[in-house]
Amino acid sequence: xxxxxxxxxxxxxxxxxxxxxxxxxxxxxxxxxxxxxxxxxxxxxxxxxxxxxxxxxxxxxxxxxxxxxxxxxxxxxxxxxxxxxxxxxxxxxxxxxxxxxxxxxxxxxxxxxxxxxxxxxxxxxxxxxxxxxxxxxxxxxxxxxxxxxxxxxxxxxxxxxxxxxxxxxxxxxxxxxxxxxxxxxxxxxxxxxxxxxxxxxxxxx
Amino acid sequence: xxxxxxxxxxxxxxxxxxxxxxxxxxxxxxxxxxxxxxxxxxxxxxxxxxxxxxxxxxxxxxxxxxxxxxxxxxxxxxxxxxxxxxxxxxxxxxxxxxxxxxxxxxxxxxxxxxxxxxxxxxxxxxxxxxxxxxxxxxxxxxxxxxxxxxxxxxxxxxxxxxxxxxxxxxxxxxxxxxxxxxxxxxxxxxxxxxxxxxxxxxxxxxxxxxxxxxxxxxxxxxxxxxxxxxxxxxxxxxxxxxxxxxxxxxxxxxxxxxxxxxxxxxxxxxxxxxxxxxxxxxxxxxxxxxxxxxxxxxxxxxxxxxxxxxxxxxxxxxxxxxxxxxxxxxxxxxxxxxxxxxxxxxxxxxxxxxxxxxxxxxxxxxxxxxxxxxxxxxxxxxxxxxxxxxxxxxxxxxxxxxxxxxxxxxxxxxxxxxxxxxxxxxxxxxxxxxxxxxxxxxxxxxxxxxxxxxxxxxxxxxxxxxxxxxxxxxxx
Numbered sequence: 001x002x003x004x005x006x007x008x009x010x011x012x013x014x015x016x017x018x019x020x021x022x023x024x025x026x027x028x029x030x031x032x033x034x035x036x037x038x039x040x041x042x043x044x045x046x047x048x049x050x051x052x053x054x055x056x057x058x059x060x061x062x063x064x065x066x067x068x069x070x071x072x073x074x075x076x077x078x079x080x081x082x083x084x085x086x087x088x089x090x091x092x093x094x095x096x097x098x099x100x101x102x103x104x105x106x107x108x109x110x111x112x113x114x115x116x117x118x119x120x121x122x123x124x125x126x127x128x129x130x131x132x133x134x135x136x137x138x139x140x141x142x143x144x145x146x147x148x149x150x151x152x153x154x155x156x157x158x159x160x161x162x163x164x165x166x167x168x169x170x171x172x173x174x175x176x177x178x179x180x181x182x183x184x185x186x187x188x189x190x191x192x193x194x195x196x197x198x199x200x201x202x203x204x205x
Numbered sequence: 206x207x208x209x210x211x212x213x214x215x216x217x218x219x220x221x222x223x224x225x226x227x228x229x230x231x232x233x234x235x236x237x238x239x240x241x242x243x244x245x246x247x248x249x250x251x252x253x254x255x256x257x258x259x260x261x262x263x264x265x266x267x268x269x270x271x272x273x274x275x276x277x278x279x280x281x282x283x284x285x286x287x288x289x290x291x292x293x294x295x296x297x298x299x300x301x302x303x304x305x306x307x308x309x310x311x312x313x314x315x316x317x318x319x320x321x322x323x324x325x326x327x328x329x330x331x332x333x334x335x336x337x338x339x340x341x342x343x344x345x346x347x348x349x350x351x352x353x354x355x356x357x358x359x360x361x362x363x364x365x366x367x368x369x370x371x372x373x374x375x376x377x378x379x380x381x382x383x384x385x386x387x388x389x390x391x392x393x394x395x396x397x398x399x400x401x402x403x404x405x406x407x408x409x410x411x412x413x414x415x416x417x418x419x420x421x422x423x424x425x426x427x428x429x430x431x432x433x434x435x436x437x438x439x440x441x442x443x444x445x446x447x448x449x450x451x452x453x454x455x456x457x458x459x460x461x462x463x464x465x466x467x468x469x470x471x472x473x474x475x476x477x478x479x480x481x482x483x484x485x486x487x488x489x490x491x492x493x494x495x496x497x498x499x500x501x502x503x504x505x506x507x508x509x510x511x512x513x514x515x516x517x518x519x520x521x522x523x524x525x526x527x528x529x530x531x532x533x534x535x536x537x538x539x540x541x542x543x544x545x546x547x548x549x550x551x552x553x554x555x556x557x558x559x560x561x562x563x564x565x566x567x568x569x570x571x572x573x574x575x576x577x578x579x580x581x582x583x584x585x586x587x588x589x590x591x592x593x594x595x596x597x598x599x600x601x602x603x604x605x606x607x608x609x610x611x612x613x614x615x616x617x618x619x620x621x622x623x624x625x626x627x628x629x630x631x632x633x634x635x636x637x638x639x640x641x642x643x644x645x646x647x648x649x650x651x652x653x654x655x656x657x658x659x660x661x662x663x664x665x666x667x668x669x670x671x672x673x674x675x676x677x678x679x680x681x
Contacts, residue, residue, distance in 0.1 A: 004286040007441065007495045012267045014503035021264040025257040029449050032251055032456040034244045054466070103483070105397050105431070109390075125467040132479035138430035139484045142423060143393065160467075161452040167413075171280070172429070172485065173473040180423040181469055184339035184355060185362050185381040186225070187232050193338060193385055194392065195423025195470070 033159040034124060043123040043156040044203055051126030051201055054178030055191060060203035066148065067091035069200075070113065075146065078113035079103050081136040084150060087204075088115060103140040114140035118149035119168060121201060124159040127177045128201055131170040138172070147196040149176070151203050208602050211524070211563045214532035222359050226351075226529045229358035233520035236464020237573065244456075244466065255457055256577030259511035262411075262444050263502060269411040269444045270493070276414030277491055280476040285492045290320030293494045297322060297403070297436055298329060300490055304434055306331070306400035310392075312418070312425035313337040314405025315353060315514060316438040316494050318536045319549075322403075333403075334395055336424035338388050345372050351530030351538060354462045354516040359529050393427070402428030402486065406439040407513065408454055412447040416491065418472040419458060426470055435474070435486035441493050442502075442510040454513065457575040461515040497549040506583045509544045511576040518570035518580060524563045533560060540570035544583045547591075558591030558599035623656035 001009070015021070033039075038046065048058040059069055066088065070078075075097065080088055082101040092099050103111070116136055120129040128149045135141045141149070157163040167173060180195030191197050208216070218226075241248040262269060274284050287293035293316070301309065309326065311317060311333060323344070326333040335344040339356035343349065346368050350356030357365070366379035374387045396402075404425045406416040416437050418425045429435050445454060459468045478485035501510055519525045519539030530538035535546035535557065543564060547557035561584040564570075570580040591599035612618050630653055634645050 002286070003288045003292060006288050007286050007493065007499060008267065008270060010495065010499035011270060011441070011502060014499050014507075015264060015267050017503075018264060022257065022261040024261045024446060025254055027254055027453075029452065031254065032245075032453045035246065036244075054469075105484075108393060108397060127467060127471075132482040132485075135482070137484055138426075138478075138482065142426055142430055160456065161449075164448055164452040167415075167448060167473060171474065171476040171479055171489075172482070173415075174426060175467075175471040175473075177467040177469050177471075179469070181421050182338050182385060183421075183463070184337075184342070184357055185365060185384055187229055187355070188381045190381050190385040193389055193422035193424070194336065194396075194427045 029165060030159065030161045033161050037124050037159060039158040043158055044153060046123040046158075047121055047126055047156055047201070049126075050123065051178065054126050056126055056128075056178045057198060057200045058203070059200055061205055063088050063091045063204075066115075066202050067095040067097070070097055071095040073146070075112045077110060078115065078144060078146075079111050079137065079140040080115045081117055081140075081150075083136065084115055084117065101136075103137040103143075105139060108139070108143050111140070111144040113146035113148060114142075114144040115148040115150065116141045118151045118155065118201070119170070119173070120155045120157060120163065120166075121151050122157045122160055122163045122175070125177055126201075127160075127163075127175045128199070129163065130174040130176060131168055132172045133168065133170050142195050145192060145196060146198040146200065148200040148202050151201055153203060153205075209559050209562060210534070210598065210601065211528050211532045211559065212602070215528040218529055221361060222529060223527070225359055225361055227526050229352070229355055230520040230522075230526050233355070233463065233516065234573075237461055237517055237520065238464075240460040240464040240466060244460070251453065251457060252575050252577045255453055255575055256511060258445065258450055258453070259513075259576045260508060262446055263442055263507060263510045266441065266444070266502065269446065270441060273409055273411040273414055273444055274493075276411070280414045281489070282414065282476050283488065283490045285490060287492055287494045287496070290494075290496050293320045293438060293492055293496065294322055294325040296490075296492050297438075298326060298331070300434065300436060301326070301331060301401055304400060306434065308332045308334070308395075308399040309401045309403055310334050310336050310396050310399040310424075310428045310432065311403040312405065312420065312428055313340050313356070314403070314438050315536060316405055316440050316496075317403065318350065319496060320438075320494070322438075334392075334399070336392055336396070336428065337420070337422060338385060341388060341392065342368060349531065352516060352519055353514050353537070353539075359531070392424070396427045396431040399428075399432050401434045401436060402432035403436045403438065404428060406437050406443050406491075407458065408445050408451060409439055409443045410446075410448050410451065411444050413475065415448070415473045415475045417451060417455075418474065419455070419468045419470070420472075421463070421465075421469040423470055426472060429472070429474065429486060430484045433486055434488045434490070435477075436490045436492065437474075438492050438494055441495055441498050458513055458515055461517040461573065461575040497551055500551060501545070501548045504548060506544060506548060506586055508578050509541065509548065509580075509583055511578050512541050512545070513576055514541075515575055517573040517575065521569040521573050523565060523567065523569075528563070533563070535560075540564060540580045540584070541578075544580060544587060547587055555591065555594050555596035556598055558587070558594065558596035559601060561585075561587035561591065562599060620659070623659075626655045627653040629653060
């Protein structure tokens with residue numbers, strides 16, 4: 001007998017004596033949505049409020065807004081999704097920033113920021129949704145200290161339940177709720193452990 | 206033996222460690238309460254619902270396991286099965302050998318602790334590096350995690366700074382920000398140099414075959430972005446029936462575990478990287494691990510398999526807070542461990558049968574459990590089992606009850622004892638055994654009140670020829 005057969009047989013044997021099995025309960029998809037959430041309101045406004053609670057950075061505007069923010073933060077060198085280069089290339093150059101469109105892992109420490117596209121966002125939790133389909137490089141969205149996810153207004157889900165209902169058929173769906181963090185050392189919150197210390201959600205207007 | 210083993214351990218705990226554990230659990234408990242109660246008017250209903258979903262799942266695992274396997278295979282995942290820890294380790298080792306892999310970066314998985322994966326691989330010349338900050342510190346200290354979510358709850362920053370200095374990660378500095386930054390810098394090059402990334406799974410959807418990983422640090426993300434092969438170790442009880450269930454479970458898990466509304470990273474992984482994606486594993490393996498779980502499934506304590514490893518029961522437990530996680534002598538500490546560890550121990554149940562006694566049965570563990578596991582009930586069942594099996598570990602330091610048993614089961618002996626009990630007031634305390642002397646050092650002997658029941662009962666029969674009416678009873 002293979003181990004697969006052994007485990008399945010043991011499982012069946014373990015459950016055989018049960019005269020009745022617990023039913024799958026009946027519930028609504030939005031059961032765990034916070035009642036305080038105004039789902040018909042301005043989702044970007046809700047997103048901004050919620051993402052600040054988890055120390056994320058919401059920004060909105062045209063390409064120059066992002067370029068200005070990057071210049072103000074003193075960032076000089078980063079990665080940009082090749083599909084976004086036509087949008088941000090010129091303004092970033094004007095802001096004195098050098099960008100690459102291929103993430104060279106051997107120089108991981110040289111990238112101060114990464115700009116990639118978001119698949120979606122969730123207002124309820126201030127969450128950004130990344131996928132293989134929309135992230136040009138998993139590492140570029142993860143390794144630099146600052147990650148900018150570029151988002152469109154119509155991509156925002158109201159709540160977790162609706163985002164779960166529309167999980168994309170992508171092998172790598174990542175929900176990012178604020179920056180990378182730990183409280184392993186004496187319960188003290190530190191941001192920027194393995195992933196970004198600064199997580200920007202940039203709404204392109 | 207003077208004490209139960211867990212009490213014995215608790216007495217050896219230094220004041221510093223006790224304070225670390227107390228502070229860590231207390232803050233976890235407070236954060237959980239705040240997070241649940243500010244979000245929901247009746248969080249209890251959510252816990253109960255989640256409990257029903259998990260109970261349904263484990264009682265239908267015979268259906269869900271083949272279903273999830275089929276979905277995973279269709280998604281391009283290679284699925285393996287491991288009856289026990291040895292087989293699970295062997296699968297991992299074989300997959301690594303097939304790829305000529307020498308280096309693994311691993312995210313936090315409780316199953317890997319259960320099966321001692323790191324030891325197994327290191328003995329065979331492979332590197333197996335923990336990447337969760339807490340687990341990394343545990344690894345360099347050759348220590349063991351003492352909490353499921355906060356593995357180094359028993360360490361303070363000074364101890365960590367000493368360890369970092371010893372390992373050549375910079376001069377002594379106990380600022381948590383510096384400690385974290387050094388780990389970040391050290392570990393990111395390890396991810397990039399590694400061949401294989403290992404993770405566990407917080408949930409697995411039977412409907413879609415997705416595994417769901419929940420982390421705050423982003424270490425599992427990095428593992429799955431930098432390596433060529435992804436291996437996930439999954440306990441067979443990790444399944445939820447449908448994707449829609451995840452909305453509920455993710456909300457409950459984050460709040461119960463750390464008091465966050467949502468964990469920083471929730472990863473839904475269903476297979477190897479997409480064709481357009483330059484980073485990440487081209488191959489994904491899932492190893493379904495039994496390692497005692499089917500035995501628990503056959504047991505009347507199977508409800509413990511609902512557990513989603515949030516640690517809320519550890520944080521709230523007065524015993525855990527005083528004794529710390531290492532006192533439980535197993536991978537799973539706290540109330541959940543007191544049930545799960547003896548059950549997983551199989552034939553060695555009697556050696557672990559003292560753990561179910563490490564509880565005041567206050568019920569707090571049940572009240573905070575996001576899947577509403579009736580832990581106190583399960584503890585009582587296991588206490589009963591330990592007694593019936595004559596477990597020496599469980600019997601340690603319990604007072605001998607033989608004389609009382611004889612007395613209580615013989616009406617005539619009982620009568621004599623009650624009649625003469627008043628004489629105990631005359632017993633000179635200087636003749637008492639040591640334990641009795643300790644008792645009376647700060648207390649007087651209680652006034653004897655026994656022996657009146659029989660007389661009262663007879664009197665009552667004589668005085669109450671007819672049953673009392675409702676009004677009379679009220680007047681009483």
